[in-house]
Amino acid sequence: xxxxxxxxxxxxxxxxxxxxxxxxxxxxxxxxxxxxxxxxxxxxxxxxxxxxxxxxxxxxxxxxxxxxxxxxxxxxxxxxxxxxxxxxxxxxxxxxxxxxxxxxxxxxxxxxxxxxxxxxxxxxxxxxxxxxxxxxxxxxxxxxxxxxxxxxxxxxxxxxxxxxxxxxxxxxxxxxxxxxxxxxxxxxxxxxxxxxxxxxxxxxxxxxxxxxxxxxxxxxxxxxxxxxxxxxxxxxxxxxxxxxxxxxxxxxxxxxxxxxxxxxxxxxxxxxxxxxxxxxxxxxxxxxxxxxxxxxxxxxxxxxxxxxxxxxxxxxxxxxxxxxxxxxxxxxxxxxxxxxxxxxxxxxxxxxxxxxxxxxxxxxxxxxxxxxxxxxxxxxxxxxxxxxxxxxxxxxxxxxxxxxx
Numbered sequence: 001x002x003x004x005x006x007x008x009x010x011x012x013x014x015x016x017x018x019x020x021x022x023x024x025x026x027x028x029x030x031x032x033x034x035x036x037x038x039x040x041x042x043x044x045x046x047x048x049x050x051x052x053x054x055x056x057x058x059x060x061x062x063x064x065x066x067x068x069x070x071x072x073x074x075x076x077x078x079x080x081x082x083x084x085x086x087x088x089x090x091x092x093x094x095x096x097x098x099x100x101x102x103x104x105x106x107x108x109x110x111x112x113x114x115x116x117x118x119x120x121x122x123x124x125x126x127x128x129x130x131x132x133x134x135x136x137x138x139x140x141x142x143x144x145x146x147x148x149x150x151x152x153x154x155x156x157x158x159x160x161x162x163x164x165x166x167x168x169x170x171x172x173x174x175x176x177x178x179x180x181x182x183x184x185x186x187x188x189x190x191x192x193x194x195x196x197x198x199x200x201x202x203x204x205x206x207x208x209x210x211x212x213x214x215x216x217x218x219x220x221x222x223x224x225x226x227x228x229x230x231x232x233x234x235x236x237x238x239x240x241x242x243x244x245x246x247x248x249x250x251x252x253x254x255x256x257x258x259x260x261x262x263x264x265x266x267x268x269x270x271x272x273x274x275x276x277x278x279x280x281x282x283x284x285x286x287x288x289x290x291x292x293x294x295x296x297x298x299x300x301x302x303x304x305x306x307x308x309x310x311x312x313x314x315x316x317x318x319x320x321x322x323x324x325x326x327x328x329x330x331x332x333x334x335x336x337x338x339x340x341x342x343x344x345x346x347x348x349x350x351x352x353x354x355x356x357x358x359x360x361x362x363x364x365x366x367x368x369x370x371x372x373x374x375x376x377x378x379x380x381x382x383x384x385x386x387x388x389x390x391x392x393x394x395x396x397x398x399x400x401x402x403x404x405x
Contacts, residue, residue, distance in 0.1 A: 038070035078106035084121030087370035097353035098297035112378030115260035124370035136225035194365035196339035243337035248373035249330035261385035265327035303350025308337035
């Protein structure tokens, strides 16, 4: 009988040497390094990447936004409009860039925009604007945790000084302590100006936490506790704290609803009521038809952090019939995370798309947030009307990927 050890040992894939990108082409951002890196990947994957290799973004501009660049991907961009908006910061008629590969999406949003514009336009307001990070501190017992919470409250001016020493634009608005057992979650709430600002506030908060450990008798801390719901959906987002709380609304006469949306205010409210019940059964966070669709398309076009769709899409759409028989439609986005400076907002096409909206650079983030909210309002009207009128499937068949005209 053969020994169990007589057969040659199979090679474990983990035993093989890791084939890394050569260091000489791993670090550079100029065109030569990017091309060399892409060619290396082509050899290793036996795949040609000609489209990825055709891009207009300067390589050095990618530094800080991506590692190991090999080129850029391309997503079709459409313009939806006109969207008449009477916001506090965004006033006028806008044509909204939307990057997507989902057929019928741009046409759907445009239909809603036309209806809103024909009705006299949408209103939009930014109700609040802040970004929150919530580190957690640990202690020996609940007594120490309680004393820490009181101490942090007394030391808030010193903590603010430490946090704000790391940034020119961020301001620490307040600190909130939440003790659970012998740990304390401390929420740092910031104003981040025109940036979405997550990197900014993480850096500021880490500096503040180091000072707190030295001066407030904390044993240790973790920079994230999960309470702030960064890029995660949660009920806490309804209270804001992850970007801008924005509302948008429009009054649409019954004649406009019939002419452009092919339904009636009564029918839309009836549909809304019945689908609210479904949302409750599903234990959904809020109520909406397609917030994520519009957010993804605008975020990709305008260089936003696409993962923030998760928290930004938590919100509420409301359809109401007025005493006169017209429709009042509104959307509420309690945690819309957008920015017009930093991140990918200055990269090539993203800057051009923001320029289409008049939202480049400092002083324009609130206007951009109002435009996004009004865009989502248009999308909710169009999708809701397609369901209420029974045209939803027909529209996708006619304008989508199946049989596009």
